[in-house]
Amino acid sequence: MLRRQDNRDAPRPLRAHWFILLALLGGLALALTVQGYMHHLGGIGRPDAPVAGPSSSVPKDVTQGGPVIDARGGTVRTVSPPEGTLALTFDDGPDPAWTPRILDVLRKHNVRATFFVVGSAAIEHPDLVRRIVAEGHEIGVHTLTHADLGSAPEWRQQLEIQADHQAIAALTGRTPTLLRPPFSSGNAEVSDATWEAIQAAADQGYLTVLSSRDSKDWQRPGADVIGRNLAPSSRGGDVLLMHDGGGDRSQTVAALDSSLAQFADQGFRVTSVGDAIGITSMREASTADRTSGTALSWGIRLSDILITLVSWGLVAAGVVTFIRAALVVGVAARHNRAARSLRAAARGRRRTDVVVRREVTEPVTVIVPAYNESAGIEAAVRSIAASNHPVEIIVVDDGSTDGTAGLVDAMALPGVSVIRKDNGGKPSALNAGIAAASHNIVVMVDGDTVFEPDTVRALIQPFAESRVGAVSGNTKVANRGGILGAWQHIEYVVGFNLDRRLFDVAECMPTVPGAIGAFRREALLAVGGVSNDTLAEDTDLTMALCRDGWRVVYQDDARAWTEAPASLGALWKQRYRWCYGTLQAMWKHRGAVFQRGAAGKLGRRGLGYLMVLQVLLPLFAPVVDVFALYGLIFLDPARIALLWFVFLGVQLLMAAYAFRLDNEPLRPLWTLPLQQFVYRQVMYLVVIQSVATALAGVHLRWHRMERYGSLKVPPAESTSTRALV
Template sequence: RDSPGSGGTAPGAARTAHREATGATLWEGRALIAAVAVAEWSVPALATGLAVVGVAVLARFGLMLVLARRHHRQRNRRRFTWGPPVYEPVSVIVPAYNEKECIANTLHSLAASTHPIEIVVVDDGSTDGTAEIAESLGLPGVRVVRQENAGKSAALNNGVRHASHDIVVMMDGDTVFEPDTVGELVQPFGDERVGAVAGNAKVGNRDTLIGAWQHIEYVMGFNLDRRMYDVLGCMPTIPGAIGAFRRRAVLEVGGMSEDTLAEDTDITIALHRAGWRVVYAEHARAWTEAPASVGQLWRQRYRWSYGTMQALWKHRGSVLDKGPSGRFGRIGMPLVVLFQIVTPVFAPLIDVFTLYAMVFVDFRASLLAWLAVLLVQLLCAAYAFRLDKEKYRYLLMMPLQQIAYRQLMYLVLIHSSVTALTGGRLRWQKLKRTGEVGAPRPGAGPRGWRARTAGGRCRPR
């Protein structure tokens, strides 16, 4: 016990400083201690996760650059050939449901094809006069097949049944081809092992901010990926906007399946499992109308993400297969799962941790790390734009794309994952089209032709 005047703490003051907490104060203290404990555990865990994801993403970028360069050099060698040139006519199948704004542009672009084709328009129960517009154009080689509304897969299968030729090209009713697109697309069939070919889908309506963001995504995220997957022999998806198939290969795997909402991914994996080779034709370009609003984009990507998960789950047995099927199961499927599902699902946590580090740890180091990753992405995008001969000015929008557009894609994927885990069902969703993407001349880009959509004539401007 301290004596008076000794400078010690008085007994009353000690009791006041160390009184026992009760009630709300007790729970506030416990909550604070728990929060500190969680922070002490989670911050190192998030830092480790950030490092692992960062290394994986950078490794993927490096792999894409190396393999994309290899793909480009192989396919653009002066003496490169797939085999005997393919000159025989092919059937182009155009599934259409309420495409009155776009169908005339689509058919006029096909009519200008330098490769001999027949055009089979399968009207899937349209209520807006799509079939009538197609017939009224009076274009040679165009047949219109009507069916009750049954969905895109059923329309494509109906088109395959009506096709007269051994090679079928499938496209969307809102897409336009360049005159030499079909000829470029079918040349890989000179190799008898090739069962399907993916074309180069490009965004036509890229003048808006959201269109420009999708343009960057298509050139970098889709086409650079396809070059990589082509070299690895495990292409996961032939785009619905532009793809070509051997008719017998499609029939061999049972046609376009209605089991998933990503019929393009489903048929591609099925062809791998049947032993066919799937390749990418970079010079076969198609111009498609991308969603013009956030709501339309959300619905499209939600369906894509959910359908891809369905297709991967459906074909999970390929992991144990041999040959092309096993190659996809053990190389392609893990890459798709890791970089199109797992990493994006957890990416928002990494972004949150980056912000936390900027505020509470080291702002300068965290900002430099984020800028370094952005620089690597810019370099990859610039190389992809160079390969596709695109204008670099769109890359000025990439920093904003990484901040805003990427977060939207994360949320879409999380939404799709929750739907898949809870066993929810997602119906096919028709997007609203404007028909603003006209048929281009070779090398002229999507604005090379001006078109009237309701039976008018496309003319160069």
């Protein structure tokens, strides 16, 4: 729940949400690591099978022995199936397409076989694993991700074998003792590295099963060739190698059916490895094995679900981002054409399709709320007094302690008056000015902002239309020197101003900025003046006006120059207050979503846009960054880099167009790529902090921005391309 702000309350420490954020990102990183490990570091059916290395340390008992190797206890023994017996084995499954068909063929011929399953595939297709065991077949370990044990470090060897072991235990209630290293074949091909892995597995109690006849079905040479590869050359026992996963196994199914019929005709006994050599290879799983296996399986499944959801979220975020870019650029072009037509008509170069509106010439009251604004108040007041439109200036000193009111009095400018009051906050200062205003049009300007001579006149022209209740001007960053100033300059031009053009056309303007805004006094009084319910009094006021039926528009040629924060700390405080106050205002005016007319436009268009673009997307931004790192590590770095450059290119094009609309030089845009690595993170962390503060119901006090005294009164020939520093 969003609470009313109380300036007397100091903010309580709120650190829990950062721990929550770190925990969520840590969980996501863990899920991505699991996903990347499971699906991108290994791979069933990989074409890049490792090349066998030297075998100088492999005992002859292995290279010249039987395909079943027992290296437990430091003694090497090998064995082959007895004469006339064929041990049938399948690798790389289970596969949802081919394993069921192979099981059907085996059942047709009443044959039992050994399936060396890959843990990741087993977890993905648990019913197939259970069916294999239920139909009397044997299961062995083929590692978790089909990793080459010979080239894997010791920690990964243990992880690959034990994780597959635990997955099988969880799914079947039994533990296997047979192991087949991926990419292995016959005894003669065992390399030194593979032998070390076999010995390490033996220390964990595993028998290694190689093959004496390789069908080479993974090459898909044709069912006839596969059958010939399987055909025994003698009556001696063999271990046959086939595959039920890793690709198209239609030839395997066909060859298996014909070969089993042929073996039966020739009098061969076809069975599993354990049955062939007279051992029980699968035993009842312990509670520990089942528990750890279940945890592993669910952990992997949950990571898959999470990554799937995140992937869809990324797609949605990308689509929304590109739609927003196209929308704001298209609407900004329309807004610009309309504004240029009106200005041309006002100068006498009228077009037949433009209705000439009357020029607004009535005097204006300008209210300057000031609290300790001695650094810039003189420049602000002098710039307003230099307006080429008749103005009354009311400076409301809100209990300043730095002599702000005295500086204004000392200038002795005609038409300038000072109201002194006890400190009550910006809304109370503005309301005091509104009460003292002599004119129906009221302009509000912050004490750290200066106007150009034509600003007031340009700002009030939309009031020629009676339904316009407020006008937003074009706020410019004055102190745009340095990279932080350049980033804020880009944000003001590209983010704020493009959005305001969109809000103007859509008739759902949520904010008239405190730096420059004009209002009908009657509209202000109709909504009860400026409320102190939120920290974003300008947003709250604008939304109240929209809900009261008034039109709020944007006047891009009414320029005001303001000081922006010059440090990350100051920027954080300013944006924290802005974001938190905006959330308060959105909550306060949430009822507009269900209203009709102008209020409904604000609710469904304006609030909806703010919620998606300024709340939800920033909250999702850390996930995007973590996912980008995942892509660089586990996916194709070149593709990830290409996507990033495409995204950056869209931003650059949008920024260049926005700068053109504002008659700004493009030079600061060189900092835009760097903005993605620092400024963007600060902004989304601000949103996270604000949302957490709002949900926790913490009272947040006003954060006053530090003043730098860099503003100067603009000369008469001032243009928007000059920073007033």
